[in-house]
């Protein structure tokens with residue numbers, strides 16, 4: 001008799017989105033016991049919450065009281081503070097942590113992960129320097145020697161966790177991987193569409209965060225909805241130009257998926273980057289201070305991505321071709337007046 005092996009999943013990250021996605025995966029594996037192992041492990045960057053380990057609270061209360069309060073996680077989601085233990089014998093790795101922490105995690109996992117693992121990145125960020133750009137999914141693939149698909153969409157975590165209808169996009173170059181991840185993530189309220197333009201999906205997720213900062217500046221200046229719509233439209237065009245200038249094969253259609261225009265709308269209305277950028281205008285406080293004051297440990301991605309994109313464009317003498325990305329950078333990091341967001345774009 002041939003025994004069918006089932007896939008063991010580890011979620012690497014347990015913030016606001018990591019916890020919301022743990023709810024989806026934890027429930028979906030129960031619907032597919034022939035495909036997935038029942039227990040889903042979630043790596044938690046350990047911290048104390050009211051004098052207790054966060055992992056102990058999550059495993060007792062089935063709730064991430066710090067990053068996703070008020071939402072019960074399925075009882076088969078198990079929080080583990082040791083990264084290597086969390087990933088032991090896993091076949092499926094779901095990367096969902098702020099992009100600034102991915103290098104450290106990959107270094108710890110280097111040489112430990114089996115080459116027949118599949119990975120998917122839900123991270124919205126890029127690894128950019130003067131030397132060039134790497135997609136986070138490419139970094140994961142290269143450092144761990146495994147394939148990595150991506151998932152990105154108009155998905156504010158708290159709304160997804162409350163099971164409010166939305167859509168998302170999976171980018172997978174292999175149709176078999178696309179089908180597999182569809183099964184792992186799709187629900188009636190979290191509708192997955194799979195496309196092959198993995199690079200386009202990932203770029204949308206990262207670059208929309210810079211546009212969200214611009215939208216927050218507009219809100220802070222109380223310029224109104226027409227102005228914000230103009231910023232969103234211009235932002236979308238710059239995202240596409242950036243993708244099609246620096247990467248091969250990025251498709252126009254991808255920008256009309258959930259990961260493109262839909263994510264721009266949601267992030268520019270209700271996202272954290274928007275919120276902190278608006279407060280930057282109204283309070284005059286530095287971004288780091290506002291992140292700490294307003295986000296309760298959650299992390300911003302848009303300001304650091306604006307800085308990374310600017311470093312990359314400056315090294316190529318191409319900032320003029322991307323006025324919105326460049327203006328966001330200059331306002332946040334070089335003290336340009338916030339009103340430049342409508343003068344220089």
Ligand SMILES: NC(=O)c1ccc[n+]([C@@H]2O[C@H](COP(=O)([O-])OP(=O)(O)OC[C@H]3O[C@@H](n4cnc5c(N)ncnc54)[C@H](O)[C@@H]3O)[C@@H](O)[C@H]2O)c1
Nearest residue numbers: 014015016017018045096097098101123124156157298299
């Ligand atoms: N929150 C959302 O609505 C949402 C939706 C879609 C995509 N995303 C993307 O998902 C990714 C993860 O975001 P999130 O919202 O789950 O995180 P978050 O901002 O809510 O939480 C921050 C996380 O980072 C962890 N952390 C802090 N220091 C760390 C360290 N040194 N090393 C490793 N981890 C550390 C914290 O424990 C916490 O789990 C990001 O790329 C984000 O853009 C977020």
Ligand SMILES: O=P(O)(O)OC[C@H](O)CO
Nearest residue numbers: 153154155156271272273
């Ligand atoms: O809260 P933000 O700005 O990080 O955006 C959250 C999600 O990416 C929206 O899809």
